[in-house]
Amino acid sequence: xxxxxxxxxxxxxxxxxxxxxxxxxxxxxxxxxxxxxxxxxxxxxxxxxxxxxxxxxxxxxxxxxxxxxxxxxxxxxxxxxxxxxxxxxxxxxxxxxxxxxxxxxxxxxxxxxxxxxxxxxxxxxxxxxxxxxxxxxxxxxxxxxxxxxxxxxxxxxxxxxxxxxxxxxxxxxxxxxxxxxxxxxxxxxxxxxxxxxxxxxxxxxxxxxxxxxxxxxxxxxxxxxxxxxxxxxxxxxxxxxxxxxxxxxxxxxxxxxxxxxxxxxxxxxxxxxxxxxxxxxxxxxxxxxxxxxxxxxxxxxxxxxxxxxxxxxxxxxxxxxxxxxxxxxxxxxxxxxxxxxxxxxxxxxxxxxxxxxxxxxxxxxxxxxxxxxxxxxxxxxxxxxxxxxxxxxxxxxxxxxxxxxxxxxxxxxxxxxxxxxxxxxxxxxxxxxxxxxxxxxxxxxxxxxxxxxxxxxxxxxxxxxxxxxxxxxxxxxxxxxxxxxxxxxxxxxxxxxxxxxxxxxxxxxxxxxxxxxxxxxxxxxxxxxxxxxxxxxxxxxxxxxxxxxxxxxxxxxxxxxxxxxxxxxxxxxxxxxxxxxxxxxxxxxxxxxxxxxxxxxxxxxxxxxxxxxxxxxxxxxxxxxxxxxxxxxxxxxxxxxxxxxxxxxxxxxxxxxxxxxxxxxxxxxxxxxxxxxxxxxxxxxxxxxxxxxxxxxxxxxxxxxxxxxxxxxxxxxxxxxxxxxxxxxxxxxxxxxxxxxxxxx
DNA sequence: CAGTGAGCGAGCTTCCGCTTGACTT
Numbered sequence: 001x002x003x004x005x006x007x008x009x010x011x012x013x014x015x016x017x018x019x020x021x022x023x024x025x026x027x028x029x030x031x032x033x034x035x036x037x038x039x040x041x042x043x044x045x046x047x048x049x050x051x052x053x054x055x056x057x058x059x060x061x062x063x064x065x066x067x068x069x070x071x072x073x074x075x076x077x078x079x080x081x082x083x084x085x086x087x088x089x090x091x092x093x094x095x096x097x098x099x100x101x102x103x104x105x106x107x108x109x110x111x112x113x114x115x116x117x118x119x120x121x122x123x124x125x126x127x128x129x130x131x132x133x134x135x136x137x138x139x140x141x142x143x144x145x146x147x148x149x150x151x152x153x154x155x156x157x158x159x160x161x162x163x164x165x166x167x168x169x170x171x172x173x174x175x176x177x178x179x180x181x182x183x184x185x186x187x188x189x190x191x192x193x194x195x196x197x198x199x200x201x202x203x204x205x206x207x208x209x210x211x212x213x214x215x216x217x218x219x220x221x222x223x224x225x226x227x228x229x230x231x232x233x234x235x236x237x238x239x240x241x242x243x244x245x246x247x248x249x250x251x252x253x254x255x256x257x258x259x260x261x262x263x264x265x266x267x268x269x270x271x272x273x274x275x276x277x278x279x280x281x282x283x284x285x286x287x288x289x290x291x292x293x294x295x296x297x298x299x300x301x302x303x304x305x306x307x308x309x310x311x312x313x314x315x316x317x318x319x320x321x322x323x324x325x326x327x328x329x330x331x332x333x334x335x336x337x338x339x340x341x342x343x344x345x346x347x348x349x350x351x352x353x354x355x356x357x358x359x360x361x362x363x364x365x366x367x368x369x370x371x372x373x374x375x376x377x378x379x380x381x382x383x384x385x386x387x388x389x390x391x392x393x394x395x396x397x398x399x400x401x402x403x404x405x406x407x408x409x410x411x412x413x414x415x416x417x418x419x420x421x422x423x424x425x426x427x428x429x430x431x432x433x434x435x436x437x438x439x440x441x442x443x444x445x446x447x448x449x450x451x452x453x454x455x456x457x458x459x460x461x462x463x464x465x466x467x468x469x470x471x472x473x474x475x476x477x478x479x480x481x482x483x484x485x486x487x488x489x490x491x492x493x494x495x496x497x498x499x500x501x502x503x504x505x506x507x508x509x510x511x512x513x514x515x516x517x518x519x520x521x522x523x524x525x526x527x528x529x530x531x532x533x534x535x536x537x538x539x540x541x542x543x544x545x546x547x548x549x550x551x552x553x554x555x556x557x558x559x560x561x562x563x564x565x566x567x568x569x570x571x572x573x574x575x576x577x578x579x580x581x582x583x584x585x586x587x588x589x590x591x592x593x594x595x596x597x598x599x600x601x602x603x604x605x606x607x608x609x610x611x612x613x614x615x616x617x618x619x620x621x622x623x624x625x626x627x628x629x630x631x632x633x634x635x636x637x638x639x640x641x642x643x644x645x646x647x648x649x650x651x652x653x654x655x656x657x658x659x660x661x662x663x664x665x666x667x668x669x670x671x672x673x674x675x676x677x678x679x680x681x682x683x684x685x686x687x688x689x690x691x692x693x694x695x696x697x698x699x700x701x702x703x704x705x706x707x708x709x710x711x712x713x714x715x716x717x718x719x720x721x722x723x724x725x726x727x728x729x730x731x732x733x734x735x736x737x738x739x740x741x742x743x744x745x
Numbered sequence: 746c747a748g749t750g751a752g753c754g755a756g757c758t759t760c761c762g763c764t765t766g767a768c769t770t
Contacts, residue, residue: 009764032764040757059766086763139761146760154758164760279765300763474762486759567754587753598754640749647750657749680746688747698746 200430
């Protein structure tokens with residue numbers, strides 16, 4: 001008997017649905033998109049009503065052949081791709097490629113549960129062409145932007161660069177954050193922090209108000225010293241005790257972005273690693289007695305919803321394990337949608353709450369267990385009762401002003417029984433009475449500086465992009481690989497730092513194509529896509545409206561933007577071959593000096609990345625004249641991954657290299673040889689003993705020819721000034737607040 | 746805490762969004 005063919009996107013989903021549907025159905029996966037614009041050319045003809053040239057994706061060919069074969073013996077076709085714009089388009093592309101002759105039904109569901117699938121089968125529909133058009137508009141627009149702007153960059157900066165609706169905004173965020181950090185001016189402020197002694201015990205308080213009026217904001221030490229003296233002599237009396245009860249609500253269950261954030265914070269996983277481990281959990285893990293089973297629902301999602309079945313199961317589990325009072329009076333609502341969310345899937349939750357992480361710990365790797373544990377507990381906690389917190393505020397009257405002490409007590413743990421909030425700091429105040437006189441046990445004036453914003457991590461970049469509705473769950477991790485691969489950013493200590501070319505490209509795009517790299521470009525595009533999906537507008541006029549002015553602007557900029565002004569910098573050097581001025585250029589492999597007479601004169605010189613002084617540069621040029629110790633050949637200055645060095649010109653025949661030695665003229669305290677400047681593998685400067693590897697003495701900061709008066713170890717020149725390399729001794733200097741902040745950052 | 750390298754300017758580069766598998770070292 002002929003079967004009914006069901007096509008979904010993911011093979012793991014196909015497996016689960018296959019079990020629900022029984023033998024009348026064959027379920028197969030498309031493995032995502034099956035047809036797309038060609039890779040090597042634009043594939044769009046704006047002059048012919050934006051005619052598109054779709055081609056089957058190379059990877060899809062085998063699955064397409066199999067689907068065609070299956071169709072021959074099938075009576076009906078069910079297109080069960082995801083319930084979103086992309087899913088609708090995949091369904092349409094499938095019909096275009098397979099050209100099925102039998103009845104076609106489009107079915108959708110938000111959750112992979114038996115009732116949801118049975119219900120979907122009862123309500124088939126046809127493909128929604130308006131939604132397909134919305135996807136095509138998205139696809140065509142992204143292609144036009146990416147495949148038109150990237151070549152513009154090849155022409156005006158250098159080859160291999162890229163630009164796009166999503167990646168360029170991600171780079172822009174990172175570039176602008178770096179500039180904020182660079183321009184940051186720390187502001188000084190002071191607080192008076194006290195420990196007060198009462199009959200019932202000690203508690204912490206701070207001076208909150210001077211007199212009875214203004215909120216305390218003191219910017220210099222003089223003011224605070226006056227208050228400190230006043231306070232030290234003052235009588236202290238408890239004026240008022242207030243307490244208030246509040247609730248602490250659990251977090252929503254995890255979605256892709258928050259999974260990546262929490263896994264980074266708690267487990268120090270990269271976004272890529274998080275997604276790989278989650279994929280394993282989704283596809284199924286061998287669990288004793290149960291065989292291979294999927295542990296979690298789909299991991300690329302933007303919806304906080306959970307299926308009713310799952311919620312019921314979790315609630316039963318909560319009641320059974322912790323008691324009914326751990327269930328909330330009213331269900332917790334996580335209604336705040338992600339901007340531009342498509343909500344085709346559930347939140348990330350365990351497929352079966354009864355599979356407790358600790359029960360299967362022995363059958364999972366440490367990474368798989370840890371991630372499953374996070375997913376399981378956050379999903380369960382999201383359905384638990386809020387925690388109850390009692391906040392007590394005590395005001396203490398003094399001659400200097402009002403001191404405030406605060407207590408925060410957990411009166412009911414609720415969901416925190418499962419996921420304790422590490423950020424929360426609970427403190428209990430002693431029993432106090434109004435009018436009670438307390439005494440001062442300790443009083444410190446504490447200096448504070450405002451801090452610059454931090455560089456983006458993978459997790460915080462994803463959060464920022466998601467907040468602005470830019471990028472999708474399936475692309476968060478790849479976006480970050482792309483901007484690293486293209487040389488726009490580097491990752492140092494898990495934080496993004498922009499490269500020089502990133503600043504150049506962003507300035508160029510912001511100046512000449514401000515609309516495209518505007519933070520609201522995606523949101524505005526989404527509005528237009530919604531219009532298409534709702535039938536308010538047609539595909540072609542929307543594309544026309546974008547492309548006509550864009551194409552005009554582009555051809556204008558092709559002519560007017562001057563490449564030289566972007567990648568060339570004048571110098572006062574002259575070309576030794578032809579006498580023309582030498583310019584500093586930025587190329588694919590970094591900066592280099594070039595004769596301005598190029599292409600007639602091809603003279604180049606390496607650009608020394610390290611910040612050498614003029615004297616040091618002279619010394620290096622002397623040293624390079626010495627011949628190779630191994631083969632007697634000529635030596636040359638080379639720029640390597642880790643900095644500048646000297647190498648034999650007979651490379652690769654002779655591989656002799658010599659490090660450039662910048663001395664400190666400070667002897668090594670352990671062996672007496674000179675300490676010299678070097679670079680670590682990551683390009684960071686440090687000072688090591690020239691006797692390496694016999695002597696492994698090394699310092700992060702420039703050594704000074706003096707000993708610490710406290711511990712007699714070597715003093716070094718830290719950013720904040722001279723200090724001991726070993727103990728906390730610091731030479732008193734007229735220290736600027738900026739240097740303190742720079743050190744702390 | 747300790748390594749290094751061609752090239753670059755003119756040529757095959759590039760987008761975003763779905764989904765996983767693996768020509769073999």
